[in-house]
Amino acid sequence: MLKVNNISFFYTKNKPTLNNISLSLKPGEHLSIMGESGCGKSTLLKVIYGLLDVDKGTLFWKDHQILGPEYHLVPGMDFFKYVPQHFDLMPFTTVAENISKYLSRFFPEEAKQRTQELLEVIEMEEFANLKVKTLSGGQQQRVAIARALAKEPELLLLDEPFSQIDNFKKNSLRRKLFQYLKDKNIACIVATHDGSDALSFSDQLIVIKDHSILAQGRPNELYQFPPNIYVAALFDDVNEININGEPKLVYPHQISVTDNAQVKATVKKNYFKGNYWLIEVISDEKQLFLSNSIPLTIDSEIAISFNLPV
Numbered sequence: 001m002l003k004v005n006n007i008s009f010f011y012t013k014n015k016p017t018l019n020n021i022s023l024s025l026k027p028g029e030h031l032s033i034m035g036e037s038g039c040g041k042s043t044l045l046k047v048i049y050g051l052l053d054v055d056k057g058t059l060f061w062k063d064h065q066i067l068g069p070e071y072h073l074v075p076g077m078d079f080f081k082y083v084p085q086h087f088d089l090m091p092f093t094t095v096a097e098n099i100s101k102y103l104s105r106f107f108p109e110e111a112k113q114r115t116q117e118l119l120e121v122i123e124m125e126e127f128a129n130l131k132v133k134t135l136s137g138g139q140q141q142r143v144a145i146a147r148a149l150a151k152e153p154e155l156l157l158l159d160e161p162f163s164q165i166d167n168f169k170k171n172s173l174r175r176k177l178f179q180y181l182k183d184k185n186i187a188c189i190v191a192t193h194d195g196s197d198a199l200s201f202s203d204q205l206i207v208i209k210d211h212s213i214l215a216q217g218r219p220n221e222l223y224q225f226p227p228n229i230y231v232a233a234l235f236d237d238v239n240e241i242n243i244n245g246e247p248k249l250v251y252p253h254q255i256s257v258t259d260n261a262q263v264k265a266t267v268k269k270n271y272f273k274g275n276y277w278l279i280e281v282i283s284d285e286k287q288l289f290l291s292n293s294i295p296l297t298i299d300s301e302i303a304i305s306f307n308l309p310v
Helices: 041-049 095-099 108-121 137-149 167-183 195-201 219-224 229-233
Strands: 002-012 015-025 030-034 056-061 080-083 155-159 187-191 204-209 212-217 239-243 246-250 255-258 263-272 277-283 286-292 301-306
Touching: 002 041, 015 041, 015 056, 015 204, 015 212, 030 041, 030 167, 030 195, 041 080, 041 155, 041 187, 080 137, 095 108, 095 137, 108 137, 108 167, 137 155, 137 167, 167 187, 167 195, 187 195, 195 219, 204 219, 204 229, 212 219, 212 229, 239 286, 255 286, 277 301
Parallel strands: 030 187, 030 204, 080 155, 155 187
Antiparallel strands: 002 015, 002 056, 204 212, 239 246, 255 301, 263 277, 263 301, 277 286
16 A cells, blocks of 8 residues: 655745645555646656655555655665656667566566567557657657556556547547556556546546645545535536525536526527537626537527536
């Protein structure tokens, strides 16, 4: 189990990059870390991996204390793997050679089989013999992930792991990768801006704002009952509405166009979103967004109702 106990880290004196961060993670469990750029997500991954020395607090993996470069000539924990946003691959060797770099040469058949297995996970079997320098940024990102998995770490740390991968590949790659990690009981921490990573593939979610933990819990609970507008906005457009005198955070899909509702709104804009339309309306002089199956007539008056979880 990973235990992070009240850690703080400063790049600049009196200005914490991480402030009193605590979390725990069981073997095989997946955690997503979300928050705006500069909030400390990447720094937290580096601290957990052992690339930085904390100014306060402690970190443990099982009974092993995680210490930084002040205590290790070569920083980083052997039983962890970390894939940063700027991956360090060997550009003049092939994809397969990059993946198999750290595998034993005394067992060539096992190394070959392991390499092939990981090529399938990242969906790059046909690129096995191509030099890395010829690949796109997204393809190199996939190779970096596979290489990190070559020696099956106990904990995998991923910093924006799908940022350079197009949507055509991203969805299937995510499904394969996170299922593979579950099958192998590999714990994973992902720093991401993408709510799909957190909602679909994480057991836990932490939201960091201003270098501290703002919210922490199960992804579905934080989505359905966001504690504030900052958390809700990480997943979708969000409306702040007073319902029966009580302030509520309401997603567009929780607002419906109905015939009998007493709340009136005027349609201002339609935005096509693929399988639905995002409708901008004005209600009681306040801008709101709702989702609808078809576009609505601009400047028409509609009646709306709210469908909130209980």
